[in-house]
Amino acid sequence: MNDVARLAGVSSQTVSRAVNSPNLLSPATLAKVRRAIDLLDYHPNVAAQSLANRTVKMIGLFMPFTQEQVKSNMFFHSLSATVCQRCAQHDFVLQLFTANPDESYVRLFKRLYREKRVGGLLLTCPSMNTKEIGELRSSAVPFVLIGRPAAPDLDVDYVDVDNAAGAHMAAQHLLNKGHRDIALLNAPKFMTLSEDLRSGVQRACQEQGEPVRFTEIHSELTYKSGLEIMRRLIASDSRPTGIITADDLLALTVKRAADEARLRIPEDIAVISTFASGWYDVMEPELTHVDTGFERIGIVAAEHMMKVILKKNPPPLRTVLDVKLTEGKST
Amino acid sequence: MNDVARLAGVSSQTVSRAVNSPNLLSPATLAKVRRAIDLLDYHPNVAAQSLANRTVKMIGLFMPFTQEQVKSNMFFHSLSATVCQRCAQHDFVLQLFTANPDESYVRLFKRLYREKRVGGLLLTCPSMNTKEIGELRSSAVPFVLIGRPAAPDLDVDYVDVDNAAGAHMAAQHLLNKGHRDIALLNAPKFMTLSEDLRSGVQRACQEQGEPVRFTEIHSELTYKSGLEIMRRLIASDSRPTGIITADDLLALTVKRAADEARLRIPEDIAVISTFASGWYDVMEPELTHVDTGFERIGIVAAEHMMKVILKKNPPPLRTVLDVKLTEGKST
DNA sequence: CCTCCATATGTTAGCGGAAACATTTCGTGA
DNA sequence: TCACGAAATGTTTCCGCTAACATATGGAGG
Known part of the structure; x- marks a missing residue:
């Protein structure tokens, strides 16, 4: 970043601005800086970025299913694909967790968040009970449930199909x-x-x-x-x-x-x-x-999570997507 | 980290040692520090870690396939599952990329690496040609091909089934x-x-x-x-x-x-x-x-990549896994 | 001609850790 | 008893970036 600043004849903070809020700069400076960025093929270090501005632009997608369970169901791949694509559009990244954890779910989720590995989590854990969900809710970890919780009045964000x-x-x-x-x-x-x-x-x-x-x-x-x-x-x-x-x-x-x-x-x-x-x-x-058009789930969940992470305070997510019947010849 | 240090009555560097190289500490101090870590529920910030020691403990898995292509093939889910599991064992994390990039493959891969989003990449890109592979090879980006390259003498790491x-x-x-x-x-x-x-x-x-x-x-x-x-x-x-x-x-x-x-x-x-x-x-x-036992691919590739990222200089990976025939009743 | 404010840019001080080096402690053998 | 080196711990600095604040610049209005 300093090299870019030197080459463009500006301060390093100006380079930072060129990257994050270009509208603050005069067109002339912006152009200069951009040229220098191109010339030096500069790419900001995301670790340093998240350290400095304390936001983690990563979404964790948790799907603790066995091969056998997943095998039968396109749902899981579709979900990761749509979430991944959505993330990419917003300069976010998807971290996938399919392994069954050694520790308890809640503990794992808290850890991932505290370690700043993820800014938030999308969870598909059918075996997570109301107590665990409540516990997670009262922690600081942002999360969206894929599939709604058993207790409907739990005040958590979720997306589900009907x-x-x-x-x-x-x-x-x-x-x-x-x-x-x-x-x-x-x-x-x-x-x-x-x-x-x-x-x-x-x-x-x-x-x-x-x-x-x-x-x-x-x-x-x-x-x-x-x-x-x-x-x-x-x-x-x-x-x-x-x-x-x-x-x-x-x-x-x-x-x-x-x-x-x-x-x-x-x-x-x-x-x-x-x-x-x-x-x-x-x-x-x-x-x-x-x-069920279940592809929509990933989109809705990811969009919501990104808003939460970027502190845009979206309204609570209580979405149940509608479904439609397609008649074939088997009935 | 400073809080932990204060509580344990040691310097912050000692806390760092308790986390990363506990064998350097006396048992007594180690115990003290660990107790403080537990008490404060301290978790190191991975962004800060990678900034300080400049290694990125994340592996990117790239699978640019359409829904339609993937649908037919358990291969992709199996791959992400095994890689993810393997990563978890070594305190690594898997970043999944399934979206088709706007930019060229090589450009994308270089960017992901330069931005320190990933320490290395596992690639399943059937449409990547010899020229592109060569170009990527001459960059600093560590990568393993899933499926071997068309040109066999290309001096790149790969795993394939035979x-x-x-x-x-x-x-x-x-x-x-x-x-x-x-x-x-x-x-x-x-x-x-x-x-x-x-x-x-x-x-x-x-x-x-x-x-x-x-x-x-x-x-x-x-x-x-x-x-x-x-x-x-x-x-x-x-x-x-x-x-x-x-x-x-x-x-x-x-x-x-x-x-x-x-x-x-x-x-x-x-x-x-x-x-x-x-x-x-x-x-x-x-x-x-x-x-084909293709589950093995993810394991071999991930293990190799982690060694590369941790600078353990593993020997070149040129693995072609053997297969076996299982007779059913369709022949 | 000066004040005032909006716009554009620079400066300083961290974010949370770890490498490199400095220092202390302690057991060992002469 | 004392020098000496290994083991244990502390201090300093920097990783690459951005928030917060400070400063300069220019134009509108009185």
């Missing part, structure tokens, strides 16, 4: 097609998602005038787990006529189990997924599904 | 089963991978005593693209008896096209994949494939 509405739409869709025996191949219990889905489906069933049989089964979000369950369900006496799956990978297991049992989709058994990630294409017939 | 050997094994496997009409559903031409695969298969065909018909077709690594090609290929007069795919997603397209044409796998048409990522499970019958 999974309950999606499930409701999916169930309604089946009911409209005349189905009266519906099963929900749901996500594991520990995911708050699973409760949203169940409640959405149940509400739709209750709203229906006639009686509806509703079965709920929890599955891991893996092909193997889903397939095992579906085989059993389809072989049983009480085979439902319509199946709602938490995820398009699980929809594939329905297809396979149906194939094996020589059942046709949608004639003998209908399938609809409340979430479409990367497996969507592979399904045959074309899968009716709820389009 | 795709040519994998393709060779796959072809041999089919030849041993008696196939004499083989097609390779290959990756796009712009990926260096595609050349490795072709050469591997060709070599196997040549080594075979009898004449073998060999067809090569390039496809994007998407279901749609593969399916279109496979439908045409299977419908054509010259339908091959054995198909080698670049990827397990493409293997699924073979399955689907075969189903549609009422062909059985493996009786009427055999399939083997030279790469198994997340789509593996979904295939029926069980897919014969080359197991």
